[in-house]
Every structure is written in structure tokens, then in C-alpha cells.
Amino acid sequence: MGNSTAIEDLTQDKYKYGFVTDIEADTLPPGLNEDVVRFISEKKGEPQWLLDWRLKAYKRFLEMVEPTWPQVHYPKINFQDIIYYAAPKSKDDAPKSLDEVDPELLRTYEKLGIPLHERAALAGVAVDAVFDSVSVATTFKDKLAKAGVIFCSFSEAVREHPELIKKYLGTVVPYSDNYYAALNSAVFSDGSFCFIPKGVRCPMELSTYFRINAQNTGQFERTLIVAEESSYVSYLEGCTAPMRDENQLHAAVVELVALDDAEIKYSTVQNWYPGDENGIGGIYNFVTKRGACRGHNSKISWTQVETGSAITWKYPSVILQGDNSTGEFYSVAVANNYQQADTGTKMIHMGKNTSSTIISKGISAKKAQNSYRGLVKIQSGADHARNYTQCDSLLFGNECGAHTFPYVEVQNQSAQVEHEASTSKISEDQLFYCRQRGIDAEDAVSMIVNGFCKEVFRKLPMEFAVEAQKLLSVSLEGSVG
Amino acid sequence: MGTDTGNLEVLEREHEAFLSAQAASGQVSALDTQKQAFEEFKTIGFPTLKEENWRYTNLKSWAKEPLSFQAETALVPQNIQGLYEQVIGDLDAYRLVFAGGKIVEAWSDLACLPQGLRLTTRDGMDDGQWSQVIAAVNKTWRLEKHGMHALNTAFLDQIILVEVDPEVIVDKPLHILHLMDDGENRVLSPRMVLSQGARSSVTLLESYAGGDDVSYFTNSATDIFIEESAQLKHVKVQREGAGAKHFSSLNIEQATSSTYHLFSLALGSQILRNDVQCVLAGESAHCSLDGLSVLSGTEHVDHFTQIEHQKEQTTSREFYKGVVGGKATSSFSGKVYVHPEAQKTDAAQTNRNLLTSRQARANTKPQLEIYADDVKCAHGATVGQLDAHALFYLRSRGIAEAEAKRLLLMAFVAEVAERSLRGEIKDHVQAIVEKRLAQGFEVEGMLA
Numbered sequence: 056m057g058n059s060t061a062i063e064d065l066t067q068d069k070y071k072y073g074f075v076t077d078i079e080a081d082t083l084p085p086g087l088n089e090d091v092v093r094f095i096s097e098k099k100g101e102p103q104w105l106l107d108w109r110l111k112a113y114k115r116f117l118e119m120v121e122p123t124w125p126q127v128h129y130p131k132i133n134f135q136d137i138i139y140y141a142a143p144k145s146k147d148d149a150p151k152s153l154d155e156v157d158p159e160l161l162r163t164y165e166k167l168g169i170p171l172h173e174r175a176a177l178a179g180v181a182v183d184a185v186f187d188s189v190s191v192a193t194t195f196k197d198k199l200a201k202a203g204v205i206f207c208s209f210s211e212a213v214r215e216h217p218e219l220i221k222k223y224l225g226t227v228v229p230y231s232d233n234y235y236a237a238l239n240s241a242v243f244s245d246g247s248f249c250f251i252p253k254g255v256r257c258p259m260e261l262s263t264y265f266r267i268n269a270q271n272t273g274q275f276e277r278t279l280i281v282a283e284e285s286s287y288v289s290y291l292e293g294c295t296a297p298m299r300d301e302n303q304l305h306a307a308v309v310e311l312v313a314l315d316d317a318e319i320k321y322s323t324v325q326n327w328y329p330g331d332e333n334g335i336g337g338i339y340n341f342v343t344k345r346g347a348c349r350g351h352n353s354k355i356s357w358t359q360v361e362t363g364s365a366i367t368w369k370y371p372s373v374i375l376q377g378d379n380s381t382g383e384f385y386s387v388a389v390a391n392n393y394q395q396a397d398t399g400t401k402m403i404h405m406g407k408n409t410s411s412t413i414i415s416k417g418i419s420a421k422k423a424q425n426s427y428r429g430l431v432k433i434q435s436g437a438d439h440a441r442n443y444t445q446c447d448s449l450l451f452g453n454e455c456g457a458h459t460f461p462y463v464e465v466q467n468q469s470a471q472v473e474h475e476a477s478t479s480k481i482s483e484d485q486l487f488y489c490r491q492r493g494i495d496a497e498d499a500v501s502m503i504v505n506g507f508c509k510e511v512f513r514k515l516p517m518e519f520a521v522e523a524q525k526l527l528s529v530s531l532e533g534s535v536g
Numbered sequence: 537m538g539t540d541t542g543n544l545e546v547l548e549r550e551h552e553a554f555l556s557a558q559a560a561s562g563q564v565s566a567l568d569t570q571k572q573a574f575e576e577f578k579t580i581g582f583p584t585l586k587e588e589n590w591r592y593t594n595l596k597s598w599a600k601e602p603l604s605f606q607a608e609t610a611l612v613p614q615n616i617q618g619l620y621e622q623v624i625g626d627l628d629a630y631r632l633v634f635a636g637g638k639i640v641e642a643w644s645d646l647a648c649l650p651q652g653l654r655l656t657t658r659d660g661m662d663d664g665q666w667s668q669v670i671a672a673v674n675k676t677w678r679l680e681k682h683g684m685h686a687l688n689t690a691f692l693d694q695i696i697l698v699e700v701d702p703e704v705i706v707d708k709p710l711h712i713l714h715l716m717d718d719g720e721n722r723v724l725s726p727r728m729v730l731s732q733g734a735r736s737s738v739t740l741l742e743s744y745a746g747g748d749d750v751s752y753f754t755n756s757a758t759d760i761f762i763e764e765s766a767q768l769k770h771v772k773v774q775r776e777g778a779g780a781k782h783f784s785s786l787n788i789e790q791a792t793s794s795t796y797h798l799f800s801l802a803l804g805s806q807i808l809r810n811d812v813q814c815v816l817a818g819e820s821a822h823c824s825l826d827g828l829s830v831l832s833g834t835e836h837v838d839h840f841t842q843i844e845h846q847k848e849q850t851t852s853r854e855f856y857k858g859v860v861g862g863k864a865t866s867s868f869s870g871k872v873y874v875h876p877e878a879q880k881t882d883a884a885q886t887n888r889n890l891l892t893s894r895q896a897r898a899n900t901k902p903q904l905e906i907y908a909d910d911v912k913c914a915h916g917a918t919v920g921q922l923d924a925h926a927l928f929y930l931r932s933r934g935i936a937e938a939e940a941k942r943l944l945l946m947a948f949v950a951e952v953a954e955r956s957l958r959g960e961i962k963d964h965v966q967a968i969v970e971k972r973l974a975q976g977f978e979v980e981g982m983l984a
Binding site: 124141430435448450451452453454455456457458459461462463464465466467468469470471472473474475476477478479480 | 899912
């Protein structure tokens, strides 16, 4: 193909969302020790049991070794260089409404193209915006409260609903689960808590915007969503981050619990700073996400569009405990330049007649490495379990890599498990066909890629799907050659 | 994490005894290599479940046994006449027979090989041949070395060099038999180096067989070098007894436009692990790896394959199937690794498993690692049980349940041999499979 120069030009596209908001942060000096854990807990006015839990996690963390099995390479992280607590100023007189929110913050959101109030009003979305580590604005609380839905920051939940937190925290992702989960459990700063009571269909889609802002701040979010019997919730998580040159660690933990007949739909658009075209900077995204289908006929569905981060290490999983429960994983992961993504899912079938679907689409361009890593495990009691897995990779450019590491472990005769994977480059025939009909190379690529990812986009809530498609075109501009 | 060197004291004693026996019989040319390999073993130890490549095969309890590497009394070939006859079947082939690790000249056709095909054992090798063997033994393959491989080299004894001259088309299959019928915790370390000249063609059949109540371990290693445009058909039949354990390391390096076909049949064995590493080192080289396992009881089979596409336009196919009954476990790991230079690679891989009993287990791990963009790679894996609809169809036509199940099983397994084998060899293999399925292989009641 002869349009490589045009393509080169197009790939020069800089990260559009790069800027740093200057707010005086109330920060701890960098470093990690037991006092830091105590400081965070005290700062948040946490009860003793939670502090104990954090300390147990911290002790466990010290005994663990950093995992090296993911197919990613990065300089060793110095956990002493990270700031473990940064909160926007004036937290004592926290804003009651949007008007009280620091205007600079609001401008930041506007630059991101997500004007909070507008978006909330137009899209009917309640936003619990996490700016650095403390939630600064929450909307639509009344409407949700009327339905009985609890949707608040994690710290608030610890204060207001300690019995729920105590009951569910760490039951899906125990503090000893893995290295980064242990770290998160010890030093998590804030996050979101969501509780849908029995029989309630959450009246709106819940959404949180995570932002990493103060320099060198590790962000350790903790999200817990509990859907009681016969309830339904759709939760949206989206992120962008300012441009900077130092790598930042993000080690979040997300726990979902679905009881009998409940359904949780969790969608993510992740667009953190991926580093520049030379691989300098970018976010390290080491996330533990897991859902437990505890009840019969429950359902958990993960949908993710991953275009950002220098390194992504993320395996949203579902434990299918209840009979007839369903797990789903739909993913588009894009890696460009020097990005590295090692992502996938785990479906653990324990209950009878459980079923799971995995659709993973990986796109690699330039020098990026993109891996799918997944486990489908059918335990011996899971009669008539069913899994279908499809993971496809698309390659742009001869220096990138696409890898697939699926594990299928079946311990029940009646299981039916299928796994399919394919890897290929973007078809020249398809490109030629589009070009021949007067569509320029850029649009043609975008069209083909969108077609490739369609199965996943279809699963996203509408406004997210639009954003995701735009993101994808931006992320891949000019990558074809 | 400590290394698991098993019962190191026994191993050290065995190795010393082995080396002095070697020195006593004047075989000193490999002593250094053997010593070095043993040192290497001591640092890496036996593979453990913690190693990613060994997740599904556990050697721990075996490694603790007091292993013995030399026979106290030699196996008397006449005692295993029946086994021998059963293994050769009706196949017309050039034969080389090992019993308990020693050549049985009376049963071997060493003297009447065709022009251009040479089989040389340790004693008969000239310096050139010996250095060729040592070079192959010391060659570093990309797949991580592990203790079993080092152990084979440390106890290097039973070596065979197979040479096929350029342009030679060998008319009959070459059948190498490894028979074993005694030895508590005995470890055999057979080693074969096959060097195939340009544009030659040969069919190699390897059979491993043994009695039911012996608990020996075969730790075999084979290195195959296929020159330009040469063709090798390789059939491995492993039907050892229920107490036997087998680890096999098979490394293949292929030059431009060469072709390698492997058909690996696994029946029986308490533990069977087959490592296959195929390196497509020349342009347009092609390999196909096929395998079939039929397991029952507490049998365990782990097929571990890695195909490396190093050059342009190389192609590979993999097709593995497993029927797993009883409390048996079947595992398959297949990695396709495409190097950045290997544009226009075409690789496809399939693994299908059929579980026929409640406690049967299947693990599958098909992997792709791709560093080139102009490629076509795909893999598929399935685990399931017999199709209830197909069974119903047969039953509705008046076929008894047991017979219907047998037919469906036959259809499932026959596909592999149908795809990859032809002529006499195919008949030979199909007969073995049919016999296996006929002998007490039951499909437990299906879960409806």
C-alpha cells in the first residue's frame, strides 16, 4: 500500500486530553509504610475493623511478590515513590451541589467534553465524579434515594452504611487475592459504592468518571456494587487523564455481587494517557475486577473498551456460583505505539446450567503488544455448563504483536466449551473495496475496525458506544500502512 | 522457590555408578557432556506444577522414588516375544528393536537396510557421526530447558543415529520399537538423532510398548533435522501399561520447503507427557502435528507443542483429539510462535475433547504469540460429550445403545488418522485404536 506517508502524518495525532489542573492537593509525602495506611484510615474517619482489615492487607502485601507472568514489560515500580493520599482541598466543607464545586474542576470536565451538569441532565445519568481521591460531586441523589438505591462514594458508604460494607467488602476479591489487590486493600483512597435493594430496577444508568490528577498520585479506587434479589443496575465507568511524563500506577479493585435473579451490567471506557509515540509516560493500569453471581438466575456482564494506558493488566471475571447464572465479557482492547495490554477474563463455573460468553477483540498497531489471557473453568458440580469464547486480533504494522493465552479446564462431562481465536491483518481486499468506492483510507480503516468491534459496541449503552467509536478512530488514526 | 531435585542422593549415586560403568566399557567421549548435564539438572531440578508449562502434569511423587538408571539383569527378549509380535502386527517395515534399552539384533534389520539409509548405534559411530550426535545433544532449543531433558543427557546411553542421504526415497517405513517389561522405578533414557538429507523422503514409526504391571519411566529425547525439500512422516504409537510413565522431548528443525508430519497416538500410561517443538527455520517449510489420545482409568496424557515460524511463508497445522473416560485427564497445550520475519505465516490449530465419564478431565491451552502482521493464524478448542441428537438418531434406527456409542466414538477418533495417515500405516494405527476402544472402553451414562 502506497499511502504510508499520509498515514504517518495521521498518526502524529497527540493525546487530545492532555492538561493538568492546578489545584492545591492535600497530599502525603511519597512512600509506603504502616503509618501511611493508618493515616489514610484516620483521615477518612474509618472504624477500627476497616483499619484492621487494611493492616492485614498491608502485611499480606509485604509477603507477596510482584507478578511477572503477564506479557508486559516495564521498569520496576518503586512503591516508595508513590503518593498514597491526595485529596482536593476544602474537604471539610465539601460541596453540596455543582455550584459549590471548584470552578477549575468543572472546567477540567468541560475540557474533557463531559460537562457534568449538562451530561447528567441530558443523559439522565447520575455522576459520582472521583477527582483524585475524594468524591467531589454527586448528582441525582434524590431520584436514586427515592428508588432506594444507594449510590455514593466509598468513604461515605463506610460512614453511612457500615453494615453493608462490612458484609460485602473483600468477599469477591479478598485482600490476599493478588499483589495489587492487596496493595489496594491496604491503601485504597476512595471509590464508589452502589446498592440496589430487592426488586428494584435502578431508574438510571450510574456513571463515575475517574480522573488521575495530582502529579505522582497512585490511584487506588475501590468499587463495590451489590444487587439484591431481582434487581438490575447498569454501571458506567469512563476515564481520561492529563498528559504527563511520569508513569502512574493505578491499582483499582472492583467487586460485584449479584443475588438471586439480579443483573449487573458494568461498562468501561478506559482512555488514560497511553504515553507518547516513543513510549514515554503513560498510566500503569493494574486492575482487579471480579463479580460473583451468588444467586440463582443472576447475571453479570462486563463490557470494556480499552484504548488508553501504557500498560493494562486487567481480567474482569465472573464466578458463577448460582444455578442458571450467566457471565458475559465483551472487550475491545486497542494498543498503539508502545502500549502493552494483557487483558482477558475468567469464567469460573460452579453452579448447574451456568453459561458464559466471551467476545474479545484485540487491535495492535505500531510497536504495541496486545494479549488476550483467559480462563474458562468448569468445576465438577457444574452440570450442563456452557461456554463460548471468541477472541480475534487485528494487526496493523509489522512491529506489533498479538497474543492469545486461553486456558480451558473442564471437570464435568456434560460441559460444552468452545473456544475460537483468529489473528490476521486488516484485509487489503476490504480496504481496496472501500477505496474504490471513494472512501479515503482513514475512513475505510475506521469503518473496518468498527465492523470488527461491532459485536462489543452493540453491548455498550448508547452514549458510551458513540464515545467508544470516536475513541477508537482517534486511537488508531493513521495506523494502517 | 526451591528446586525440586527429588531424591537427589539416589540420583547422585546412580549417576556416579552410571559414569563409572561407562568409563569401564571404554565409552568416555560423552563423559563431560553427561557430567555437565547432571550439574544442570541439579540447578533446575524436576519440573513442578508451578511452572507454567507444567501446570497439568505432576511428577512430584514419582521424583521421590528411588529411581534406578541401570538394569541389574538384562531383559531376556524371548520373554517378551508375545509383546513384540503384537506390536509389529502385519506391518512390512525395516525394524530396529530395543528391549529394556538394549538392541535386540535378532529382531532388527540393521544388516539389510536400503542404500542411503543408515542406522548407527553408539558403538558403531565414527568420529564424524559422534560429533554430529553431540552437537545435536548440546543444541539449545528455544523452549526452556527443564530437568527431564537434562536428565536424559546426563544418562545418555542408548543412542541411535538415523541418517538418510539426499535424494533417497525409502521404500518401506522404518519401525523403531521400544519394549519394556520389567524394572521397578527403572528409568530408560533413549535418544535418537535423525538427520535427513535434501529431497529425501522417509516414514518413521516409533512404537513404545510395555507390560501392565511394571512401573518404569521412559525419558526419551529425539532431535530431527530435515534438510531442504525433504519429507518426513513420523508416527508415534505409545501404548504402554497402566504403570508406565513416559516423558518425551521431540525437537524438529526444518529447512526450506521441507515437510514434517507427526501423528502421535497415546494410549495407556499412568503419566504421559509429549513435548514437541517444531522450528520452521526455512522459507515455505510446512509441518503438521496431529495427535489422538484414548484414555480411561487414571491415565494422564499431556500433549505440549510449540511451533515456531521463523521464516516467510511457513505453514503449520495442528489437529489433536482426545477421548477421555474413567478418571483420566487429557491436557493439550499448543503454542504457535510467529517471529517478526515470518510474514505470510499460515497457522491453524484445533483441539477437540470428548468426555465420556463423570470424572474425566480435559484441559486445553491453545496459544498464539504473534510478532508479524501479515499472517493468518487461528485456533479452536472444544470440550464436550457425545452428541445426544446423533445418538438418538442411531437409536431410532434400531441400533443398540452401546453399539451406537461405539460408532460415534469411532467416528470421532477415526478423523485424525484419516486426515494424516495413508496406506499400511493407517491400517496399522486404526487397528490399534479399534482394539483399544473395544477393550473395556465404556461410555458412562450421559447426563441428560
